[in-house]
Amino acid sequence: MSLAxxxxxxxxxxxxxxxxxxxxxxxxxxxxxxADARRHHFRRRMRLQMMQI
Known part of the structure; x- marks a missing residue:
């Protein structure tokens, strides 16, 4: 939880x-x-990284 x-x-x-x-x-x-946005962002970055390999 943030301070704000x-x-x-x-x-x-x-x-x-x-x-x-x-x-x-x-x-x-x-x-x-x-949390959902963080998870989707991570998945997308992993998918893009796997495409480059």
Missing amino acids: ETRRLFNLVGRALHEIRNALRWSTFRRRHQ
């Missing part, structure tokens, strides 16, 4: 429950999306 994301979640203290739920859902989506 941690700060954003700490700023939710005292907010309404639905705001907290939405922020946690967004945070989970963001981390999953970044």
